[in-house]
Amino acid sequence: MNLNLELMLPEGFLLISALLMMVIDLVISDRQKNSFFSNLSIVVIAITMLLTSGTVSMESNLAFNGFIRKDLMVVLSQLLLLISGIFAVLLSHNYIEKFSLKYKGEYYYTLLFALLGGMLLVAANEFSTLFVSLEVMSISVYILVALFKDDYRGKEAALKYFIMGSVGAAILVYGFAILYGLTGVTTYDGVSELVNKNGVTLALLFSIALVAVAFLFKTGAVPFHAWVPDVYHGAPTPVTAFMGAVVKVASFVAFLRLFFPVFVSFAKNWTPAIELVAVVTMFAGALLALNQNNLKRMLAYSAVSHTGVILAAFVTVPALASFVVLFYLFVYVFVTLAAFGMLSLLTTKGLKGESAEDWGGLYKKSPFLALSAVVIFMSLAGIPPFAGFWAKFYLLTALLREGFITLALAVVLSSLMSLYFYLNHLSMPS
């Protein structure tokens, strides 16, 4: 048995720290909890980042009998998850100061458990590991959404998210069960080998469709996007930022890592479906965002639209997909954290609310924040000097090089449509 435990050092450290925090939570006084645990969480995540950087290597390494695979893409996306975790903790501190939360310790270590689930999810190289780490992440996030006191909107959002997420998880397991029935193994390598040998059958395509549906659920693609606006809107804003960054990155990377090595040999059978979902998602997200008065809902629909754009990059497997998706996610994470972070800042400072009318005259109160809002929204829309443009630029280049001209046109059109609602929010009269 080849455990290769030193490869799992970052995850192990994160797990043990979170468990220790549960014990410390019992002895510390309630007044100090918020500052203490937010500082401790940042230190823990920073050390985990250092340890994770130590596992960087150009070749792929296996741990736990091949149940975990760590290559460059995995380590980079793990670092991305951890950075988002640090930002989410920073946002949470002020939010908890302002709004009452009875379970401060629980909040912080549940956040760490969610990060642990995300880290394992991107590194998973086997079906049951993938499923249980996805559940660790999801259940931690359900808890984070519902944890604030007297926050009925949050509790409603958590219940919706929980029910939808459980259905998604059930569909995922159903797909895995059929795949296991077809091949008799659960590791990616074994399944990929046997699938290549046996050829494409109807049962195989059915199981792949189920697995894809589950991931589309998690990433919030149309027609499985119904939970996104309600949950993004209802959740406490730092948790929304966490969901928008960590859950999205982890689900997309796991999605890509499952479909890229395992099902890539018959990519032409499933890329048309992904292509269709991508186009529908990017336009539906942009259209639905047009009429949103609440800023969080608007950002949620824009997240749906971005999901469509990222999915469009999936059709370029095997050539460019990994690079393009990872780079897009890298940019998207920072812009999303900035957008929701600004909302959180404005609500905790009591400057502005979430509805569009409140935004009029922001420049007079705080010119710096108003200018940041311009930068963030322009970056989300993909206007040239900002990072969002470069993400879309590489994506379009990849699409054009592989000859997906209509898809590239769709990406450009949906970006233009999204520009309307971003600008609309910026031009609110005071």
Place this chain on the structure above:
Amino acid sequence: MNEVFFYLFAGLSVAFAAVAVTAKNIIRGGVALLGSFVALGAVYFTAGAEFVGIVQVIVYGGAIVVLYLFALMTMDLKKMKEDPFRAGSVAIGSFLSLAVIVLLITGGLTVGGEVEPQISGATEIAMPLFYKFLLPFEIVSVLLLVATIGAVAIGRRDS
């Protein structure tokens, strides 16, 4: 000798199950269900699957029947006294059971052959669980911990 016990317990299990469905007193039905589960556990023992038999008695006979009885005690039983044998539910129930029986018989006839006996012991279950699937098993323990914390933190009534 083993076969005698096999058919004896199988018959007992079916008989208890019939009582569980038809009993007018719902507590009596629950106890009959317990009898059916324990008899089924004995059937597993006679078939040579000790571990499955033990799990059957502990999980179904212990936990699940107790859960049923607890749930029944929280309900208002007087309202449940009405006749359960309405035409619609009998029709749906018998159709489903008939379909399952047909499936089982055709399945049993087509599969046939010898079944591998070495899949039911404690070792055969422990080896994959604690050796090959060690990592998912450990992550499940984290999952249960997180879920417990969340359930307590969200569900606790504020004083």
